[in-house]
Amino acid sequence: MNQSFYYLNYIEFFLFILFSLGISFILFALSYLLNKQTHEKELVSHYECGFIPFDNARKQFNIKFYLIAILFLIFDLEIIFLFPFMLIINFVSIISFLILFYFLFLLTLGFYFEWIYKGLDWEKN
Numbered sequence: 001m002n003q004s005f006y007y008l009n010y011i012e013f014f015l016f017i018l019f020s021l022g023i024s025f026i027l028f029a030l031s032y033l034l035n036k037q038t039h040e041k042e043l044v045s046h047y048e049c050g051f052i053p054f055d056n057a058r059k060q061f062n063i064k065f066y067l068i069a070i071l072f073l074i075f076d077l078e079i080i081f082l083f084p085f086m087l088i089i090n091f092v093s094i095i096s097f098l099i100l101f102y103f104l105f106l107l108t109l110g111f112y113f114e115w116i117y118k119g120l121d122w123e124k125n
Helices: 003-034 063-087 094-116
Strands: none
Touching: 063 094
8 A cells, every 4th residue: 555545544533633622622612702700609619519518428329320331431432443443444354344343242242231131220120
């Protein structure tokens, strides 16, 4: 392959990063400009929530919150791994494709077992 092919991939990646940073900056600037800038005593207190707490901060959370967070991270990482692979799908070998298919198969199998053992149900048995 020629050298310009590799530079083209870097240019696309660099443009993607610039576009993402630009959108992030624009949204941050708009939220700062459109939001009413008040500095009340409650908002700058160490609670940072704007109201007096009505319950104990040491209250335990249900374990389901952590399970859902872990599942979200796992499937979010799956998507993060899929996007770069889809950019170069035409240039990878069949071995790379089979490894990705195996990765997706294991994640699907894990989700299937999570579903079967009712790990996503919120009601108590």
